[in-house]
Amino acid sequence: MRTQVAIIGGGPSGLLLSQLLHVHGIDSVVLERKTRDYVLSRIRAGVLEVGLRTLMEEAGISDRMNREGIRHDGAMMSHGDEMFRIDFAGHTGTPVIVYGQTELTRDLYDAREAADGMIEFNVEDVGIHDADRDAPYVTYAVSGQSRRLDCDFVAGCDGFHGVSRRSIPEAARREYEKVYPFGWLGILSETAPVNHELIYSNSPRGFALCSMRNENLSRYYVQCRLDDHPDNWSDQDFWDELRRRIPQSAADDLVTGPSIEKSIAPLRSFVTEPMRWGRLFLCGDAAHIVPPTGAKGLNTAASDVHYLLNGLRQYYEEQDSEGIERYSERALARIWKAERFSWNFTAMMHRFPDQTPFDLKMQIAELEFLRSNEAAQKAMAENYVGLPY
Ligand code: APR
Ligand code: PHB
Helix, strand or coil: CECCEEEECCCHHHHHHHHHHHHCCCCEEEECCCCHHHHHCCCCCCEECHHHHHHHHHCCCCHHHHHHCEEECEEEEEECCEEEEEEHHHHHCCCEEECCHHHHHHHHHHHHHHCCCEEECCEEEEEEECCCCCCCEEEEEECCEEEEEECCEEEECCCCCCCCHHHCCHHHCEEEEEEEEEEEEEEEECCCCCCCCCEEEEECCEEEEEEEEECCEEEEEEEECCCCCHHHCCHHHHHHHHHHHCCHHHHHHCCCCCEEEEEEEEEEEEEEECCEECCEEECHHHCEECCHHHCCHHHHHHHHHHHHHHHHHHHHHHCCCHHHHCHHHHHHHHHHHHHHHHHHHHHHHCCCCCCCHHHHHHHHHHHHHHHHCHHHHHHHHHHHHCCCC
16 A cells, blocks of 8 residues: 555544545555554543644634634633733634534544544554655555555654654654653543632642633542552542632532542653654654643644644645754744743642752742733733744
């Protein structure tokens, strides 16, 4: 089999790239190791920046997002019982849209299938070959049958644990990582959100976040120990702890109910450089990870897709390689800014085991400066809604 772009990974990065390539007349094949249902079972944040929304419009899959997405013009920050609002729309002229990543991924799958897009599920033993030559190819197996996909380019959209990053020789890679000394215990409950906007809380007992998927589906998180386990927490334990970590006014309004999902996610900052090796391009979680605090995971995948799509279009439509040559440089320039924002926001809002009394004073001063300074709030708003591509 042959295609122009072989895409490894059928998550948001791979699907969005495949759909956008299709819209621009470039064919691709997506190789996904799981099933569609498995991919759609992942519970992930969906706070969409304007850049991602624009790509969804370009991909022709924005109808449901525009219909069901919830416009958020700001978010609340709280420390103890103090709470203040960051006015995204007021500072930047744009909101964010809350629209679950699962729904966005579902829309992408529906669009690819409507366009008879080629997606192979349950693939195994993916191997990338001759990426540093002019005729790369991918080998893989389905139901024990070996297959080969010849292509012009390979997009490694296979996430942090995928094969693509590791297909770049170690000597050619530089990796940067920070693992945080805590996790996020999250639950999903079919209850009305405690507030119409998100509440990010720094409390003496640790971080908490009040979020949502829609007006009847709430998502809450509390910072927890890395060695903790969801089974250690009854629903009541969770609700009691959440109430202790958010302002009293919110705790009084909290609507609780049975959890329909409960899990712990670790927090990590990670970047690999370069994001290109010959005709292999890394995209999304395959190349970088952010702590979820700033909700940048999906949005950084989108900016990678933007740069790679434009580079591939320039190659095919204008026979000009400038865009693919500069893909890594351009993508990383924006990725590092998102890494900085996510790291800084995480440092400001969480309690660290080794925090000294001075560190705590600095954290509180950081929050107080954000509360009281217009320029600091504008900078926060610009990062949160998404820096320009
Ligand atoms: N072969 C084929 N597919 C693979 C392989 C492999 N060797 N390894 C992983 N995959 C698939 C996974 O099953 C997954 O569906 O690649 C996909 C990668 O998707 P994500 O991990 O979601 O990464 P990405 O598409 O870059 O999306 C980034 O999604 O997971 C969130 O937090 C992440 O919000 C961020 C966004
Ligand atoms: C979520 O709804 O899961 C969510 C929202 C905002 C974040 C992180 C997670 O910053």
